[in-house]
Amino acid sequence: MVDLTAVDKIIEGYHGDKTAILAILQDIQAVYNYLPREAMMRVVEKLQVSTTQVSSLATFFHAFSLKPRGKNIVTVCMGTACHVRGAPRVLDEIERQMGVKNQETTPDGLFTVETVNCVGACALGPLVMVNGNYHGNIATSEVTEVLDQYRKPAGQA
Amino acid sequence: MEKATTPQALLQIIEKHEKARDPNAVRISVCGGTGCKASGAGPLIEAFRKEIADRKLDVEVISTGCHGFCERGPLVVLHPTGVFYQKVKIKDIPEILEKTLDKGELIPRLQYRDENRQVYVKEKEVPFYKDQERIVFAMNGHIDPTRLDHYLSMQGYRALATVLAKHKPEEIVEMVIKSGLRGRGGGGFPTGLKWKFTREAEGDKKYLICNADEGDPGAFMDRSVLEGNPHLVLEGMIIGAFAVGASEGYVYVRNEYPMAIEHLQLAITQARELGVLGQNILGTGFSFDVKINRGGGAFVCGEETALIASIEGRRGMPRTRPPFPAKKGLWGKPTDINNVETWANVPYIINRGVDWFTSIGTGDVSKSPFGGSKGTKIFSLVGKVNNTGLVEVPMGIPLRKIVFDIGGGIKGAKKGRTFKAVQTGGPSGGCIPDKYLDHPVDFDELSKLGSMMGSGGMIVMDDHTCMVEVARYFVDFLKEESCGKCTPCREGLRRMSEILNRMVRGQGRTEDLAVLEDLGAVMKDASLCQLGSTAANPVLSTLQYFRSEYENHIATGLCDGRQCIDLIRYHITDACTGCTICAKKCPTQAITGENKQLHVLDQSKCVRCGVCYDACNFNAISILSGTEIREKLGE
Numbered sequence: 001m002v003d004l005t006a007v008d009k010i011i012e013g014y015h016g017d018k019t020a021i022l023a024i025l026q027d028i029q030a031v032y033n034y035l036p037r038e039a040m041m042r043v044v045e046k047l048q049v050s051t052t053q054v055s056s057l058a059t060f061f062h063a064f065s066l067k068p069r070g071k072n073i074v075t076v077c078m079g080t081a082c083h084v085r086g087a088p089r090v091l092d093e094i095e096r097q098m099g100v101k102n103q104e105t106t107p108d109g110l111f112t113v114e115t116v117n118c119v120g121a122c123a124l125g126p127l128v129m130v131n132g133n134y135h136g137n138i139a140t141s142e143v144t145e146v147l148d149q150y151r152k153p154a155g156q157a
Numbered sequence: 158m159e160k161a162t163t164p165q166a167l168l169q170i171i172e173k174h175e176k177a178r179d180p181n182a183v184r185i186s187v188c189g190g191t192g193c194k195a196s197g198a199g200p201l202i203e204a205f206r207k208e209i210a211d212r213k214l215d216v217e218v219i220s221t222g223c224h225g226f227c228e229r230g231p232l233v234v235l236h237p238t239g240v241f242y243q244k245v246k247i248k249d250i251p252e253i254l255e256k257t258l259d260k261g262e263l264i265p266r267l268q269y270r271d272e273n274r275q276v277y278v279k280e281k282e283v284p285f286y287k288d289q290e291r292i293v294f295a296m297n298g299h300i301d302p303t304r305l306d307h308y309l310s311m312q313g314y315r316a317l318a319t320v321l322a323k324h325k326p327e328e329i330v331e332m333v334i335k336s337g338l339r340g341r342g343g344g345g346f347p348t349g350l351k352w353k354f355t356r357e358a359e360g361d362k363k364y365l366i367c368n369a370d371e372g373d374p375g376a377f378m379d380r381s382v383l384e385g386n387p388h389l390v391l392e393g394m395i396i397g398a399f400a401v402g403a404s405e406g407y408v409y410v411r412n413e414y415p416m417a418i419e420h421l422q423l424a425i426t427q428a429r430e431l432g433v434l435g436q437n438i439l440g441t442g443f444s445f446d447v448k449i450n451r452g453g454g455a456f457v458c459g460e461e462t463a464l465i466a467s468i469e470g471r472r473g474m475p476r477t478r479p480p481f482p483a484k485k486g487l488w489g490k491p492t493d494i495n496n497v498e499t500w501a502n503v504p505y506i507i508n509r510g511v512d513w514f515t516s517i518g519t520g521d522v523s524k525s526p527f528g529g530s531k532g533t534k535i536f537s538l539v540g541k542v543n544n545t546g547l548v549e550v551p552m553g554i555p556l557r558k559i560v561f562d563i564g565g566g567i568k569g570a571k572k573g574r575t576f577k578a579v580q581t582g583g584p585s586g587g588c589i590p591d592k593y594l595d596h597p598v599d600f601d602e603l604s605k606l607g608s609m610m611g612s613g614g615m616i617v618m619d620d621h622t623c624m625v626e627v628a629r630y631f632v633d634f635l636k637e638e639s640c641g642k643c644t645p646c647r648e649g650l651r652r653m654s655e656i657l658n659r660m661v662r663g664q665g666r667t668e669d670l671a672v673l674e675d676l677g678a679v680m681k682d683a684s685l686c687q688l689g690s691t692a693a694n695p696v697l698s699t700l701q702y703f704r705s706e707y708e709n710h711i712a713t714g715l716c717d718g719r720q721c722i723d724l725i726r727y728h729i730t731d732a733c734t735g736c737t738i739c740a741k742k743c744p745t746q747a748i749t750g751e752n753k754q755l756h757v758l759d760q761s762k763c764v765r766c767g768v769c770y771d772a773c774n775f776n777a778i779s780i781l782s783g784t785e786i787r788e789k790l791g792e
Contacts, residue, residue, distance in 0.1 A: 021470040022453055026412060053471075060472045060640075061453025063412055079374030080580065080616045081539035083630055089766050093744065096764075117456065117634070119413055120377035121192050122537055123227030123545040132415075134195030140768050141742050 002036045011046045018047050022057060025064065033073075034065040062117075070105040070112035072150045074098075075129040079118030082125035086140070090126045091115065093143045110151070158305055160432040162440045164322035167433070171309050171318065178310035183216045183258070184236040185209075186298055187245075190223025190381055191416060192546070193230035197246070201231050204247045208254060216258065219307075222297040222385015225547035226285050229269065234280050234298065241280035242267035271565060272543060285544045288563050290517065290551045292533050293501045297385040302420045305427040308388040314433055316507035317392050320399060321441050329400040329507075330356055336506045336514045337522030337531035342368055342459070342496030343583070343611045344687070345600035347526030348503075351493055354483035355401040358491035365403035365445075366487065366494040367394055368464060369410035369417070372456040373583030374634065376614035378535035378547050379497035383410065383417035386501070387424035391447065393500030395433060396507065398445040401493050406447040409464050412454060421449060456584070456638035459612075460686050461486075461494045463640065474640045475686035496612070502532055518552035519599045530599035534610065540580075540617040541568045550598075557594040560617055567619050572776075574619040577718075578702070582611030584631045584638075585691030587698030588624060607698040609691070623718030624703040625710050629657035631695035639688065646689025649680040653696060661721040665711035673700065715783025722765040725782045728789060729756050729769075732777035739769035739778065760790065 010027045014020040021043070028039050040054050058064045076082075076091045091102065091113075098106050098113055105112040121127055124136025128146060135146050161167035187193075187202045198220075205218045224232050229243035233253070240257060242249075245267060256262040269277050277283045280298075291297075300307035308314070320329055334349030355363060367390060371379040383390060394406050410418055425447055428434035436444045450468050457463045458473040465487050467473035486492025506514050515522055520529015530552040536559065539545045543565030550559060560566070560579060567574050578588040581598075587608030589596075596602055600610050618627065636650040653676055656669050677693030684690040700707060709715040716724040729739070735753040740746075747763040750756030758769070770778045786792050 019468070019470045022467065023451060026451055026453070056472050057453070057470075061455050063452075063454040078634075080584075080614065080630070081375045081537075081545075083374075084540045084616060084618060084622055084627075086767070092764070093766065096744070116413065117372065117454070117638075118374035118377075120371065120380040120411075121195055121227065122375050122377055122539040123192050123547075124195055125539065127195075134191075136192075136195050139771065140744070140766050141772070 002032070002038045004038060004042050006031045007039045007042045008046070011043065016047060018049055021047065021049065021054070022061070025054070025057060029064055033069045034067060068105070070109050072111050072131055073114060074111055074147070075114045075116050075119075077119050077121070077125065077127045077129065078115045079122060079125065081122035082118075082127055085125045087126040089140050090128060090138060090143065093140045094128070094147070097143060097147065111147075158427065158430050160430065162432060164318040164439050164441070167314060167318040167431075167439055168322075170431075171312065171315050174306055174309035175312070181237050185216060185218045185258075186221045186234045186236060187218065188222075188224045188230060188232040188298070189220035190227065190230075190384060191377075192223065192227025193232055194416075196230040196244075198231035201245060201247055201250075204250055208250050212254065214254070214258075219299075219301045221300060222302045223381035223547065224280070224298045225294065225381070225549075226283070226544065227546045228544065239279040239281065241269060241278065241283065243269050272570075284565060285546065285548070285563055288554075288558060289549050290533050291549045292505055293382060293389070293498060293535060294385075294547070294549045296389065297381065300386070302385050302387055303423055305388065305424070305431065308386070312508060313388055314392055314431070316504035317395055317433055318439070320396050320507060321439050321443065326356065326400045326402060329396065332511055333400070333503070333506065334526055335511045335522070337518070337520075337526045337529055338499065338502055338506060338514070339526065339530060339600060340496055341498035341502070341534065341612065343609070345530075345610055348495055348499055349526060351483055351495065352397065352401050354481065355403070355491045355493040358484045360491040362405070362490050363401060363403040364487040364490055364492040365394060365398045365401060365406040366461075366464065366468070366492060367406065367408040367500055368459065368461070368494055368496045369408055369414075370452045370458045370464060371411060371414075371497070371612060372459045372638075373612045373614050375539055375616050376537045376583060376612045378537055378613055380411075380414050380417050381547055382497050382501050382535075383414070384420055387417075387421045388428065389504060390421075390497055390500045391424055391428055391434070393503035394447065395428075395438070395445055396503050397493065397495065397500065399443055401491075403493065404445055406445060407450050407468055407487070408447060409450045409452055409458070409468060412451045418449060418451065425449070455640075456634075457640045457686075457688050460688055462686070464494070465492065472640070474642050475688070477685060498535055498613075519597060520601075530601065534598075534613055536613045536615045538564050538615050538617070541574065541619040541622065542566070542617040543568050552599045553597040555595050556589065556598055559598065559615065560594070564617065567617070569619070574621060576617070577620050577622055578618045578624065580608075580616040580618060580627065580695075581614065582609035582694070583614045584634050585609070585688065585694050586611045586614070587694045588618070588627065588702060589698075590702040607694065607701055609694070621718055621720065623661070623716050623720035624699045624706045625657065625716075626661055626718065626720050628696045628699045629654070629661050632657055632692075635688065635692045639692070643683075643685035643689060645680045645683040646685065646692060649676045649684075649689070650692055652676055653693070657696070660707070660710050661716075662723045663710065663714040663721070665707070667711060669711065670700065670704070670707055709783065713783040714786075719780040719782050725765060725780050726760060726786050726790060726792070727758055727763060727765060727767070727769060728779050728781050729758050730777050730779050731755065732775050734775050734777070736774070738772050738774070742768045742772045744768060760792075
């Protein structure tokens with residue numbers, strides 16, 4: 001069972017404003033790292049909106065994930081500037097090292113690999129973001145080094 | 158901050174802050190924009206402040222907005238001398254304070270050098286900045302975006318005070334029409350006309366929206382303006398609200414821009430305290446307030462009707478226009494939507510006047526705002542160019558000046574890389590080849606070349622860029638981002654994607670090119686919104702200017718840019734000195750060879766990641782494609 005106290009708090013923060021539904025879902029994802037089904041149902045119930053409306057938003061916008069994600073989120077920027085400077089090769093290398101494809105999570109739950117259209121740091125491409133930290137001008141050969149920083153067991157980080 | 162209750166009181170507050178600003182004060186500006194923060198500017202600023210406090214110096218350290226030269230970050234400028242240091246690290250701080258600040262000595266290793274090793278002392282002398290004309294960006298680099306007093310000390314909110322003290326809304330609308338200001342978000346529609354339509358539309362309530370859903374990959378000027386000078390955008394919006402008669406405003410900003418959201422939120426709070434936002438602004442009876450909406454990461458939400466749907470809590474899907482939002486927008490009410498950069502131009506037009514604004518740029522807008530392109534435009538100059546970052550230039554500047562003077566030319570030119578094309582206008586823009594490099598850059602001229610201004614992305618491509626692959630990249634991007642509502646866009650992009658993906662694998666067919674052109678024509682004519690009707694541009698413009706590359710992919714499997722991994726082979730030539738670096742770096746151990754002996758690459762193990770090519774210092778790795786593969790490797 002998913003603990004929904006945080007969801008209730010978020011919805012209260014918007015005073016039941018139905019138009020704030022996108023913001024509410026974003027805040028929920030920020031807490032749980034994804035949109036748990038139970039959380040979405042709670043939004044339906046509390047805001048008195050239809051299930052279709054919530055699910056149509058959750059499936060339309062890229063920002064949302066319906067599956068639990070890993071402890072570390074590795075986001076490869078696939079913007080044009082990063083692309084022409086070799087982002088696809090960087091993504092290939094990350095996928096090869098992790099043994100998972102884009103939008104998948106490693107079996108140990110440590111990493112989820114994702115791509116983003118552009119993070120707006122185009123002068124630093126190719127760029128990889130791990131948990132919101134930017135690693136700019138990254139070469140394929142530097143991928144291991146960057147990922148290793150996040151591989152450390154808890155407590156040593 | 159004291160509250161201003163009349164326009165005159167606000168002017169007095171502004172004057173007080175202007176006087177308090179000592180232009181000769183010793184200040185250290187550290188760029189705190191996203192680019193520099195990614196390079197470590199955050200801890201650097203803290204360390205500067207601590208070191209200065211420890212030494213009990215009377216020096217202010219300002220964390221400023223983006224200076225634009227992101228690639229060289231973190232950037233530091235010492236005022237009032239203007240000394241410019243780049244790639245500054247924490248360990249450089251004591252030396253900067255002791256040598257440069259105290260004794261006026263320069264530190265060569267921190268100074269900017271161009272490709273010819275020429276050294277530049279001041280920020281404004283650096284070629285990257287020299288040919289720019291910074292209006293919207295003028296304050297970035299001088300003010301701390303979290304400090305309202307900084308904004309006020311540089312004429313901040315003076316335009317608003319003037320407007321509310323002296324002008325009627327109609328006069329402001331007329332002024333903006335006369336200025337020739339056109340939408341910086343892509344469409345290039347005259348801003349003043351949009352205002353006029355919204356003002357004249359019937360409705361008990363009107364809305365105003367700032368479009369900060371900067372979805373074009375490769376463009377980040379809106380982010381930098383919002384992060385670096387949020388009050389400027391707010392001031393533009395408040396003036397706009399007064400002109401069109403709106404009482405509520407929204408800023409729809411990408412969720413990927415956390416710092417922009419944070420700075421804007423703070424600016425909104427400060428503006429309310431100052432009395433320029435909220436109920437009864439400056440005691441004039443005019444009320445306007447602003448809310449922030451975070452986008453959900455959908456490219457199509459940059460389209461105004463899709464954006465409105467998203468604010469209303471629905472899927473971000475466009476609808477047919479007309480009715481335009483100016484008549485029927487948010488919640489069915491008249492709504493004016495302008496882009497971040499457009500809003501940021503408004504206070505300057507009020508402060509400096511229409512004549513000043515129209516003196517910059519191209520054409521004649523005295524009869525119609527469509528007559529030219531006025532003012533400046535911020536471009537994000539990125540890709541295979543030496544100096545990457547944000548550049549603000551007058552409309553009409555030749556492409557060559559941007560790419561070669563400001564941008565410093567092609568990266569790796571010494572290794573033989575040459576200019577191939579510059580892609581403007583985002584995913585729906587086009588690729589412009591070298592024969593048009595002397596063409597002026599403005600709204601109408603770029604359209605004539607089959608591209609567009611878009612939001613100002615400018616991606617430089619060299620001879621190692623495959624134009625078929627570029628087209629495939631944009632088509633795949635747009636295929637993912639198409640909302641799926643109308644058939645030409647949804648199905649057209651899908652078919653184009655299939656064809657192009659086949660082509661980059663070397664399975665193109667002769668009839669493909671005609672099919673691509675047919676699809677493009679239908680999408681252009683029949684799509685519901687701008688996303689669909691311009692989606693074929695990357696394909697059509699590359700077909701127009703780089704048709705031979707498509708033909709080579711189909712005929713002989715030759716990838717001119719040597720980029721399509723199914724069509725290339727890396728090959729070690731006789732120039733190999735046996736330095737072993739490629740063998741060490743190869744992730745799949747495909748390269749073998751003894752020290753000082755010619756190395757050999759096992760094609761069956763090679764994943765064509767290109768690490769060996771980048772690593773080789775002797776130009777001993779060649780990339781084969783087309784018939785060369787059979788000739789050299791016998792495959």
